[in-house]
Structures are given as C-alpha cells and as structure tokens.
Amino acid sequence: xxxxxxxxxxxxxxxxxxxxxxxxxxxxxxxxxxxxxxxxxxxxxxxxxxxxxxxxxxxxxxxxxxxxxxxxxxxxxx
Amino acid sequence: xxxxxxxxxxxxxxxxxxxxxxxxxxxxxxxxxxxxxxxxxxxxxxxxxxxxxxxxxxxxxxxxxxxxxxxxxxxxxxxxxxxxxxxxxxxxxxxxxxxxxxxxxxxxxxxxxxxxxxxxxxxxxxxxxxxxxxxxxxxxxxxxxxxxxxxxxxxxxxxxxxxxxxxxxxxxxxxxxxxxxxxxxxxxxxxxxxxxxxxxxxxxxxxxxxxxxxxxxxxxxxxxxxxxxxxxxxxxxxxxxxxxxxxxxxxxxxxxxxxxxxxxxxxxxxxxxxxxxxxxxxxxxxxxxxxxxxxxxxxxxxxxxxxxxxxxxxxxxxxxxxx
Numbered sequence: 001x002x003x004x005x006x007x008x009x010x011x012x013x014x015x016x017x018x019x020x021x022x023x024x025x026x027x028x029x030x031x032x033x034x035x036x037x038x039x040x041x042x043x044x045x046x047x048x049x050x051x052x053x054x055x056x057x058x059x060x061x062x063x064x065x066x067x068x069x070x071x072x073x074x075x076x077x078x
Numbered sequence: 079x080x081x082x083x084x085x086x087x088x089x090x091x092x093x094x095x096x097x098x099x100x101x102x103x104x105x106x107x108x109x110x111x112x113x114x115x116x117x118x119x120x121x122x123x124x125x126x127x128x129x130x131x132x133x134x135x136x137x138x139x140x141x142x143x144x145x146x147x148x149x150x151x152x153x154x155x156x157x158x159x160x161x162x163x164x165x166x167x168x169x170x171x172x173x174x175x176x177x178x179x180x181x182x183x184x185x186x187x188x189x190x191x192x193x194x195x196x197x198x199x200x201x202x203x204x205x206x207x208x209x210x211x212x213x214x215x216x217x218x219x220x221x222x223x224x225x226x227x228x229x230x231x232x233x234x235x236x237x238x239x240x241x242x243x244x245x246x247x248x249x250x251x252x253x254x255x256x257x258x259x260x261x262x263x264x265x266x267x268x269x270x271x272x273x274x275x276x277x278x279x280x281x282x283x284x285x286x287x288x289x290x291x292x293x294x295x296x297x298x299x300x301x302x303x304x305x306x307x308x309x310x311x312x313x314x315x316x317x318x319x320x321x322x323x324x325x326x327x328x329x330x331x332x333x334x335x336x337x338x339x340x341x342x343x344x345x346x347x348x349x350x351x352x353x354x355x356x357x358x359x360x361x362x363x364x365x366x367x368x369x370x371x372x373x374x375x376x377x378x379x380x381x382x383x384x385x386x387x388x389x390x391x392x393x394x395x396x397x398x399x400x401x
Contacts, residue, residue: 020244031233036121052088
C-alpha cells in the first residue's frame with residue numbers, strides 16, 4: 001500500500017516531504033550514516049538538488065556484478 | 079557548499095523522461111530499487127535506473143528503443159545491450175526471472191545511462207502492477223526487492239518499512255527489522271492482518287513470547303536465510319548464463335556487445351539464446367525452487383550456527399521468498 005498521491009517534481013507540498021518521528025532519523029543515522037540522515041531531513045526539492053550536484057561531480061560505482069573474469073574478463077565493458 | 083545544477087540532464091531528469099516515454103507508449107512499467115529509494119527519501123548515489131516492465135510489453139519496449147535510436151520520435155539516442163550477464167528483452171526470459179541490462183546515450187556528449195529491466199522481479203509477485211503510485215513501485219515492493227543477498231540492502235528494507243509503519247500501513251510488519259518498532263506495529267495490527275502476516279513471516283508468531291535479545295538473534299537468522307536463498311537463486315541464473323555464453327563464444331560471438339544498432343544487437347542475442355539453449359526459466363518448476371530453498375536454508379543454518387528450532391521459527395515460506 002502506498003499513501004502517496006503523487007511523486008516527482010512539481011505540485012505544492014511534495015508527499016516525500018513527510019516528516020517522520022525523530023526515532024526514524026536516529027535509525028537512519030545508525031544504519032546508514034549521519035550524512036544520509038541529514039539528507040533525509042531536507043525538503044524534497046533540496047534533496048534532489050544536492051543529489052544532482054553529486055551526480056554531476058562524482059562517478060558512482062555500478063551496482064551490478066562485473067563481467068566474470070573467466071569469460072574474457074578484464075576488458076572494459078562499461 | 080552550493081549545490082547548483084549545471085544544466086545537464088541528470089539521472090533524476092533522465093528517469094522522469096524515460097518514465098514519460100513508457101507512459102506515452104502504453105508500456106506497463108514502474109521505477110524501482112535505488113532510484114525509487116531516492117524518491118522515498120533514502121539517499122542512494124546510484125545513477126542507474128531499475129524498472130519493472132510487464133513481460134507482455136517487451137516487444138513494445140524494444141520497439142521504443144528502436145525508435146529512439148533512429149530518431150523517429152525526434153530523439154536520436156544511442157542504445158546498446160551491456161556486457162553483463164542478463165537475458166535479451168524477450169517476454170519469456172523476463173517472465174522467467176531474468177534481468178536485462180541496457181545502456182543509453184541521449185546525445186553524443188551525454189552521460190551513459192544504465193537501465194536494468196525486470197519482468198518478474200525476485201521476491202515479488204504480481205502486485206507491482208496495482209500497488210504502484212505515479213509510476214514508482216510502492217515501498218512494499220521496493221522493500222521486497224531489497225531483501226537481497228547483499229547485507230548493504232537490508233537497512234533500506236527496515237527504513238522503507240518504518241516509513242510505511244508511520245504512514246499507517248499494517249503491511250510494514252512483514253518487513254520491519256527494528257525490534258521496538260516491529261513490536262509496536264504487531265500490536266497495532268488487526269487480528270485478521272496478524273494471521274496473514276504471520277503466514278508470510280513465521281517469526282511473528284513468537285514475537286510476544288521472546289525477549290529482545292532473542293528477537294534480535296532471530297532477526298539475524300531470518301536475514302541470513304533470505305541472503306542465502308537469494309545467493310543460491312543468483313547462482314542458478316549465473317551458471318546458466320555462463321554455460322550459454324561459453325557456447326556462444328565457441329560459436330563466434332566476438333566482442334559483446336557489438337557496435338551494431340540496438341535492434342540488430344537484439345536480433346543477434348535473441349538468435350543466440352535459442353541457438354545455444356539459454357533456459358528461459360531456470361527456476362520455472364516448484365521442484366527447482368524447492369531445491370534452491372533447501373540449499374539456502376542449509377547454508378544459512380551453518381553460517382548463523384542456528385538450531386533446527388530456530389530455523390523453523392524463521393522459515394519464510396517458499397512462495398514468499400521464491401514466488
């Protein structure tokens with residue numbers, strides 16, 4: 001079940017701006033780190049702006065398994 | 079520090095563009111995984127986008143890529159399969175639990191976009207079709223998909239479930255990992271909901287009878303079970319793909335992906351998977367899934383040094399972990 005009525009840019013108050021009890025952010029800080037907990041507290045638009053900056057300035061690792069070495073691995077197939 | 083967009087299309091803009099293209103072609107699909115977590119306020123730095131697309135719409139998706147590449151729709155993208163293990167964008171393969179990996183460039187100077195496609199996502203049934211909002215998989219679906227063999231995904235399962243709990247969704251109780259909030263959610267759930275939740279997550283049946291330390295241990299054993307069964311699942315697909323690829327290499331694959339246009343690549347790999355017998359549904363039978371489950375359960379018991387009684391308490395049903 002999803003309580004949101006809309007997602008994505010535009011509109012007035014974004015549903016992802018929902019504030020959760022402090023306990024939620026404490027758990028984020030414990031499990032995912034202080035930085036991600038800080039980011040989660042930002043308004044939606046600001047979160048996305050920060051993320052766009054990171055995307056523009058940093059390469060992020062691919063989340064997938066690399067080409068298996070035993071199958072002609074080592075070639076850059078990115 | 080100032081965070082200003084440099085005007086280039088970023089991965090967020092890209093996913094919205096692609097989401098609009100799917101809608102425009104009437105392709106049933108939703109955004110999921112890392113970028114969906116971002117929409118739910120969970121920071122993920124991935125630039126990839128993962129999509130669940132109805133297997134029946136795969137031909138339309140392939141046609142869309144062909145259009146985008148040839149400039150028919152006004153765009154002039156470069157699209158290619160990626161050199162990763164995965165199946166072609168064919169209905170029977172995606173319905174059989176495979177994923178497909180595609181790279182796209184919107185223009186010559188643009189960044190390479192990575193799109194991963196699921197047709198029958200692991201640990202998820204058909205509910206993604208009705209349970210999504212605004213083209214984004216629900217928290218429940220994303221949480222199920224994040225119950226992987228990678229420990230780094232599990233805090234996201236818990237975080238999504240906590241959000242659902244605070245939004246008043248009793249379904250959170252099947253995903254919560256935090257002992258206090260799990261108990262809170264369980265006690266708030268209606269009796270009828272408790273019954274169905276406990277069938278999906280047997281650990282809930284003992285929740286009121288055990289102390290916090292015991293609960294934390296059982297949560298770890300439960301997580302280990304999920305991780306080990308998923309690892310065994312993954313190995314089945316990986317083994318099938320390696321066998322296929324070796325046979326294809328012997329034939330004459332040369333470099334894959336080729337530098338051909340996407341539709342030519344697609345025809346080439348579709349021919350190859352049939353020629354060299356890549357199984358469309360490696361876990362298509364209950365017996366095959368049961369064997370994977372038993373191997374995973376045995377490994378989890380060893381790694382967690384869990385007793386048979388503990389394994390019985392946390393034994394998530396086959397239909398939940400390998401639907």
